[in-house]
Amino acid sequence: MPRLVNIGCLAACANPAGQDDIGLMRDATLVWRDGVVRWVGPAAALPAEYETEPAWSAEGRLVIPGLVDAHTHLAFGGWRAGEFSDRIRGRDYLEIAAAGGGIASTVRATRGLDEEALLARALEFLSGMVSLGITTVEAKSGYGLDPETELRLLRVYRRLDEMGPARIVATCLAAHVVPPEWSADRAGYVKLITERILPAVAEERLAEFCDVFVEDSAFSADEARRICERGCELGLRPKLHVDQLSGGAGAELAASLGAVSADHLEYVSEAGIEALAAAGVVGVTLPLASLYLNQAPPPARALIDGGVAVAVASDFNPGTAPSYHLPFAMTLACARQRMTPAEVLKGATRYAARALGREGEVGSLEPGAAADFAVIDAPNVEHWLYHLRPNACVATVSGGEIRHGVLREA
Numbered sequence: 350m351p352r353l354v355n356i357g358c359l360a361a362c363a364n365p366a367g368q369d370d371i372g373l374m375r376d377a378t379l380v381w382r383d384g385v386v387r388w389v390g391p392a393a394a395l396p397a398e399y400e401t402e403p404a405w406s407a408e409g410r411l412v413i414p415g416l417v418d419a420h421t422h423l424a425f426g427g428w429r430a431g432e433f434s435d436r437i438r439g440r441d442y443l444e445i446a447a448a449g450g451g452i453a454s455t456v457r458a459t460r461g462l463d464e465e466a467l468l469a470r471a472l473e474f475l476s477g478m479v480s481l482g483i484t485t486v487e488a489k490s491g492y493g494l495d496p497e498t499e500l501r502l503l504r505v506y507r508r509l510d511e512m513g514p515a516r517i518v519a520t521c522l523a524a525h526v527v528p529p530e531w532s533a534d535r536a537g538y539v540k541l542i543t544e545r546i547l548p549a550v551a552e553e554r555l556a557e558f559c560d561v562f563v564e565d566s567a568f569s570a571d572e573a574r575r576i577c578e579r580g581c582e583l584g585l586r587p588k589l590h591v592d593q594l595s596g597g598a599g600a601e602l603a604a605s606l607g608a609v610s611a612d613h614l615e616y617v618s619e620a621g622i623e624a625l626a627a628a629g630v631v632g633v634t635l636p637l638a639s640l641y642l643n644q645a646p647p648p649a650r651a652l653i654d655g656g657v658a659v660a661v662a663s664d665f666n667p668g669t670a671p672s673y674h675l676p677f678a679m680t681l682a683c684a685r686q687r688m689t690p691a692e693v694l695k696g697a698t699r700y701a702a703r704a705l706g707r708e709g710e711v712g713s714l715e716p717g718a719a720a721d722f723a724v725i726d727a728p729n730v731e732h733w734l735y736h737l738r739p740n741a742c743v744a745t746v747s748g749g750e751i752r753h754g755v756l757r758e759a
């Protein structure tokens with residue numbers, strides 16, 4: 350039973366309640382077996398039965414649960430750097446999309462790549478994420494928008510999960526936008542999703558969640574309801590992109606559909622916040638997307654004060670968030686969303702796991718949870734998120750195995 354000793358400060362994130370309760374312990378020890386945490390607590394209280402086990406040293410550093418990125422669009426073809434410059438020059442995101450750029454341009458590039466090429470690209474991104482301390486990644490399809498390419502993307506996620514650098518939780522986002530070939534027949538595309546794509550995804554068990562981008566430029570509330578209800582029948586729980594570019598009562602819709610999370614929320618209303626809190630829907634905030642789109646950030650303080658568990662994720666995608674640097678997104682959540690470092694850590698661990706239906710399994714260090722953790726070269730959480738560095742993570746461990754960096758024997 351391996352042990353990690355000499356932990357200067359450990360954030361267990363074991364309490365389901367309290368956005369800022371990260372369960373800090375000084376001088377801690379962590380014990381695991383077969384990839385699962387057995388014991389965690391102050392070194393002085395370590396039960397004698399664990400004292401002779403092989404031990405690694407955290408060398409006085411900060412130890413956190415492996416980070417959980419609860420919202421990414423991990424596999425896609427091409428990039429859209431030109432649009433980045435266009436937006437800086439004043440062109441609007443939706444204007445670019447209406448002219449055939451945006452999501453449609455990534456769909457073209459993605460359809461042109463086979464499974465091996467998509468896997469190689471996504472694996473490289475994933476390796477970078479693991480080096481930052483991330484051990485669980487939600488990954489959406491949504492750049493295929495036809496049965497063949499949507500399934501190809503989800504098969505890439507299954508293979509990545511089996512390869513094991515990180516745990517992958519897959520979401521079918523066939524309802525990202527209506528693809529150009531269906532623009533004259535929206536109802537036909539919704540039917541393609543409900544009658545062919547979702548049943549095929551469920552049949553192969555390629556995803557756990559079903560996502561819809563609810564926006565004037567994407568899908569209406571009625572269309573989202575039809576898609577999510579079909580997803581539920583097939584065992585795919587809903588997650589929704591809502592209230593990102595305009596306020597359309599998307600949060601209320603997510604609550605009424607029993608979604609596990611409502612993501613973006615830049616334009617969420619007071620009524621939306623109340624609905625999320627009442628239904629226990631996690632609010633997933635995506636600080637890189639609001640930064641890159643030069644938008645006011647989502648009202649994280651009002652969400653927290655209103656009783657919503659707030660997660661923080663990267664939204665990694667080639668359009669609105671072309672970076673998988675979750676720790677950077679976390680620092681942005683502090684600076685722009687006025688969340689404290691402790692609140693943000695809870696949002697990128699335990700509450701992110703809740704947004705994936707994995708609370709207590711990942712995103713916390715407590716007996717029975719996965720031995721997924723990161724050793725951070727900082728004295729505490731506050732200092733880590735304040736002093737932004739290219740990478741402060743010195744080791745990432747998933748299922749008790751070192752996936753990045755090194756740990757010295759104690």
Ligand code: NIG
Pocket residue numbers: 451452455562590593638664666667668669670
């Ligand atoms: O989460 N909002 C919709 N989807 C992505 C952006 C996709 C893109 O621009 O390629 C998002 O921001």
Ligand code: FE
Pocket residue numbers: 420421422590664666
């Ligand atoms: Fe997204």
